[in-house]
Amino acid sequence: MAWKIFLFLLLAFVSVAGIAFPIVPVPTKWYEFPFIPGLKENAKIIFFHVPTAWLSVVAFFMSTIYSFKYLRKKNLDDDAKSYAAAQLGIIFCILATITGAVWAKFAWGSFWSWDPRQTSIFALLLIYGAWFALRSSIESEEKRATLSSVYAIIAFLTVPFFVFIMPRIMKGLHPGSADDTNSGPVIDFKMNANMELIFFLSLIGFTILYFWMWNIGYKSIIYRDKINKQYRG
Amino acid sequence: MNAKAYALYLKDFRSEIRTRYAVNSLAMFVIVATSVILFSIGNETITQSLTAGLFWVVIFFSAMSGLSRAFVSEEERGTSLTLQLIAAPSTIFSGKLLFNIVLVFCMNIVITLLYSALFDGFVIKNLALFIAAFFFGNAGLAIASTIIAAIISKAGAKGTLYPVLSFPILLPLILTSVQLTLMSFEGASFIEAKFELAIIICYDVIMLTASYLLFDFVWKD
Numbered sequence: 001m002a003w004k005i006f007l008f009l010l011l012a013f014v015s016v017a018g019i020a021f022p023i024v025p026v027p028t029k030w031y032e033f034p035f036i037p038g039l040k041e042n043a044k045i046i047f048f049h050v051p052t053a054w055l056s057v058v059a060f061f062m063s064t065i066y067s068f069k070y071l072r073k074k075n076l077d078d079d080a081k082s083y084a085a086a087q088l089g090i091i092f093c094i095l096a097t098i099t100g101a102v103w104a105k106f107a108w109g110s111f112w113s114w115d116p117r118q119t120s121i122f123a124l125l126l127i128y129g130a131w132f133a134l135r136s137s138i139e140s141e142e143k144r145a146t147l148s149s150v151y152a153i154i155a156f157l158t159v160p161f162f163v164f165i166m167p168r169i170m171k172g173l174h175p176g177s178a179d180d181t182n183s184g185p186v187i188d189f190k191m192n193a194n195m196e197l198i199f200f201l202s203l204i205g206f207t208i209l210y211f212w213m214w215n216i217g218y219k220s221i222i223y224r225d226k227i228n229k230q231y232r233g
Numbered sequence: 234m235n236a237k238a239y240a241l242y243l244k245d246f247r248s249e250i251r252t253r254y255a256v257n258s259l260a261m262f263v264i265v266a267t268s269v270i271l272f273s274i275g276n277e278t279i280t281q282s283l284t285a286g287l288f289w290v291v292i293f294f295s296a297m298s299g300l301s302r303a304f305v306s307e308e309e310r311g312t313s314l315t316l317q318l319i320a321a322p323s324t325i326f327s328g329k330l331l332f333n334i335v336l337v338f339c340m341n342i343v344i345t346l347l348y349s350a351l352f353d354g355f356v357i358k359n360l361a362l363f364i365a366a367f368f369f370g371n372a373g374l375a376i377a378s379t380i381i382a383a384i385i386s387k388a389g390a391k392g393t394l395y396p397v398l399s400f401p402i403l404l405p406l407i408l409t410s411v412q413l414t415l416m417s418f419e420g421a422s423f424i425e426a427k428f429e430l431a432i433i434i435c436y437d438v439i440m441l442t443a444s445y446l447l448f449d450f451v452w453k454d
Contacts, residue, residue, distance in 0.1 A: 126401040138388050150447045161405035
């Protein structure tokens with residue numbers, strides 16, 4: 001119970017701090033963020049955009065790991081864990097796409113410009129969408145679990161192409177592209193200590209929240225399947 | 234194992250010669266898709282990058298209309314259980330993959346000839362690069378669509394699901410192939426295109442390995 005209160009306080013602090021702390025040219029007090037050229041006031045969305053994007057990838061990764069486990073052990077609980085992770089993943093993926101598009105509107109001038117990162121998050125959304133479409137088309141539980149596990153693994157193999165290769169060989173606007181003169185993500189060089197602290201607190205807070213939600217999610221799926229089975233026979 | 238895979242390929246090839254189902258539907262699809270594109274272009278001159286993109290649009294959708302037959306036909310005729318009895322899963326995958334590769338290559342040679350006759354922007358300056366991109370691109374297309382076709386056939390032959398499932402898997406391949414096709418139009422050398430070629434070869438190898446490893450799980454009920 002104590003950790004739930006701690007998580008509530010952490011996320012409340014991160015939300016308030018991320019939105020309300022002022023950005024000043026030369027930060028002197030502990031609650032002031034530095035002015036980052038090119039980002040200006042938009043920089044604050046980083047506290048919400050990066051954790052959602054990070055969690056959409058983590059969820060996809062966990063979904064694939066439990067797909068592997070299912071194919072090895074044929075235990076339907078692993079399929080429920082994989083399904084719960086993907087359910088949360090698509091929510092975070094949509095949130096990352098929306099926050100990213102909003103940020104792009106104010107930083108790059110348009111909501112969508114087919115930057116390599118935008119292409120890869122779009123592909124991730126398509127993979128999630130296709131995965132749920134495949135699951136909903138199969139009646140038998142075992143068959144559904146096997147086929148969706150196979151598809152999740154094949155889809156996961158395309159992720160390195162999107163995340164690591166395409167953005168680095170294509171020209172883009174997102175930090176980390178091939179023609180990026182700043183040579184790295186924003187967190188490396190322009191944040192000051194308190195901005196980094198809140199950034200990592202936000203990342204940790206959202207990750208704990210994700211694992212909590214995932215825990216509740218897969219348990220409810222397992223219980224629902226059990227009740228359905230008892231009811232039927 | 235190789236002899237069995239070849240026999241399976243011959244069986245598919247003969248039944249295709251007799252019914253001409255996939256070839257007819259593919260040929261009509263290519264003609265329809267190309268004419269729709271030509272109508273929508275009208276008298277405008279389009280850029281080479283758009284031509285390269287439209288080339289792969291037709292290839293992708295034609296592949297989606299024809300390649301799912303490989304496994305769906307076995308499920309429809311109820312012959313998949315017999316196949317399970319007479320051959321190992323990897324042998325069956327080899328045979329089906331061989332058939333799909335031949336189908337993709339025939340289809341895309343026709344599309345290439347059609348495009349070079351009908352589109353002004355379709356001028357290949359570096360033929361060797363184009364052939365390399367064509368070869369590895371088509372191989373990757375055939376491999377990925379064969380394993381997805383196997384998944385689809387077990388999912389109850391849902392035809393509409395096939396392009397939905399294939400597109401995210403094929404997206405890295407298509408993006409790179411479009412780039413390589415455009416480079417061959419612009420006359421780029423192999424040195425300039427080495428990253429793209431490396432990506433496309435990696436994709437083929439990864440998909441081939443994963444397909445052989447995962448096909449066992451799809452095929453056995």
